[in-house]
Amino acid sequence: MTASPVQAGPALPAAEEARLAAVRRYQVLDTPPDGAFDRIASLAARLFDAPMATVAIVDTDRVWFKAAHGLGGVTETDRAPGLSASAILHGEPYVVTDTDADSRAFAHPLVRGDLGVRFYAAAPITTADGQRLGTVDVLDTRPRKPTDDQLEALRDLAALVMDELELRLSAMRTVAAERERRAEAERLARALQRTLLPPALPDVPGLQVAAAYHTASPDEVGGDFYDLFPLDDGRWAFFLGDVCGKGADAAALTSLTRYTLRAAAIYDPDPCAALANLDVVLKGEYQGSDPRYCTAVFGVLQPLPDGSHAITLAGGGHPSTLAVRADGTVQAISTAGGQLVGMLPDPQFVQNTTRLLPGECLLLYTDGLTEARTSDGTMLDEDGLTRHLTETAPRTAEELLQSVEALLERLGEGVSDDTAVLALSVPAPIEPRPQENR
Template identity: 70%
Template sequence: MAVCEYGPRRGASSATKDEQRRLDAVRRYAVLDTPADPVFDKIASLAARVFAAPMAMVAIVDSDRVWCKAAYGLGDVGEFPRAAGAWSLAVAHDGPRVLVDTRADAGPVAGLLVPGQLDVRFCAAAAITTPDGHQLGTVTVFDTCPRRPADDQLAALQELAALAMDELELRLAALHTVAAERERRADAERLARTLQRTLLPPTLPTVPGLDTAAAYHPASLDEIGGDFYDLFPLDDGRWAFFVGDVCGKGADAAALTSLTRYTLRAAAIYDPDPRTALANLDTVLKGEFQGDFQRFCTAVFGVLDAGADGSFTVTLAGGGHPPALAVRADGTVEPVSTAGGQLIGLLPEPQFVQASTLLAPGDALLLYTDGLIEARTANGHMLGEEGLARHLSAHTPRGADHLLATVHKLFTDLGTGVSDDTALLALSVPPRRTPQLAQETR
């Protein structure tokens, strides 16, 4: 762990030349003042989840400002003046930069970390470094209380910074080949649609006593996404399901998605315990992609157990995935939280968190990937988990099909604010047929 401290400085002339070369690299990657991007939004949100921290940022350091490519939990942060201490030190240091407690630090970093009046007490920053050694900015997490991060958290933060750099490299290469890509766009669209269909079940099976519905909302017609879902029977009469999202897009993401779906199905046959299924997937991914830290995913795996009264007990385990939402018969919306569950295929010994809920007659459960909650509203803010819950509460969806129709209406309202693929799975228990309802339906 590298705690923030101040070492010897190079000569002014050398430092000035190095800074100019670094700024040239920033310009070369053409990232400043570009629109919001779901990949970098996801990196920021994943960084926050790894640390269980309330705030995170992907920032690029310009000559006189810090420009925020993505922010999580920081509100409408666009850019702010470059502080002489904090960000200069962050981009001129090898390895993670950590401030355990800003109030205990008397150096120039303390108090200069984020704009506004946020009472930041802790931060950890990993540099986004080009292949030729220039540090463009940082992936940084913040907290309002002092803390000492674990080594695996800092390692994951460095990998997320490397992932940000890899994404910038990919986009730079794309700029050089855009003319050829335009010529192949029509063929690419057809190929992507065909391949995408092979990664999802063509139809959902019929579950006795349960209504089910699923949907896939692609953000692009010519790019293969990595979001997935499935629902299938277990040998003991129960049913298993999962929803998840692999890192990246394109052919590599498609291959990882296929492996993930197959592995989870096979794991459920071997041992349907939700946490065990995710642990088996984690083992397979790390064995298949040794040393490749871009091959990871988030997922929630669940088991349905029907009760004699028509209800279903749902047991879920989550690995870095947004919480499922239980929509009760009275219209209230409750998160089924698996907070603390960590990314699958990335950390040495990840933890997976389990939760249970009861779906009584009239209740429904919505599972989704983070393209939905990371969509941006008209004011430019991300929808978020609370925004999704408010939307569902306001529309009181009834049944799985109606629930997905309500979410589809939300996608329509968000319009161009939706910039990442989303997979949806809805499960609902039909309401009990009272004598009056039975009479009305005759």
């Protein structure tokens, strides 16, 4: 047996559909009480010396009160003819002087119910395009006849309600437009940020690598960067840094910096020479304008026959690189004294070397990490980062990255700047399992 088709309700007249669309547009139905509308209802009651007044919105099958003065907790009624449901059919104030003698209002719930309404006057709340959303109403328990001045005042109060709804609609649209603008800015920022970082780090024989980028502001492009790439002689080059500024200018500088360092490494892979070449390019590109500069650490690693890697680092105004040794100690590979790239007439870049043994890690990071504030308001600094790494004792690049990400999450809102992290590690040798006695 087939089910009977669901019968659709009768179609609404086009004019009523347009009116209900206007009601929905202002998003006022079922909103919390509001002082502005409460004051209008109270003022309407005083002007008429009446015990009850409402600001009513007429919905599909109900009349909902945005404000109700003297109704004893009544917040809505059925959309019965005679009061608001009839008043919105008129462009002028609507009056019922005695509900007992008016066939339109005689059976209305507010008339037949506990409130016992005998008098009703309303002015329509009308949009600029002529749609009547509802009414400002005055109700009394005795028959009466309003004056022309009272009805004119009621019309003015309805116009005030409409003005307030228009202001709120404008504010909602402004907020929605701003949210959309911010969402679009975030989408563009994420897309642009992706173009400034390598889509994936390469596989390096005998080495584990991991990297992450944390943005402090999702709708603004940051200036942190990193990269890892092979050289022609079996060595690998890597760098990490931070350019001045934010936004489009920083993005342009980041792109120039990253590709210049790549090209410089191919021309001369000496770390100090790579930073010096970048310094020349930045000064030439931004000659005659505001100086554009960056901090950077540039490294070259050479795999050795015993599985370790020799690493040469050069720094230009950048925080120390940290090595987590096999015994769990953390050592700073300092390039202190290296100066900003692109800022000074004759900058000095400082070089240092280290060796990464199996089971050891190397961490490069930007100052968004060490300049973050802890729960007591103090800066994390290199000492705080060192303590954290000593406590967590990571053994692999992935563990090192997870340790830093856990720290960033714990710092929360204390992180106010972008942070780039690049982790390298040499896998520890796999110890053979003991042979079982046969």
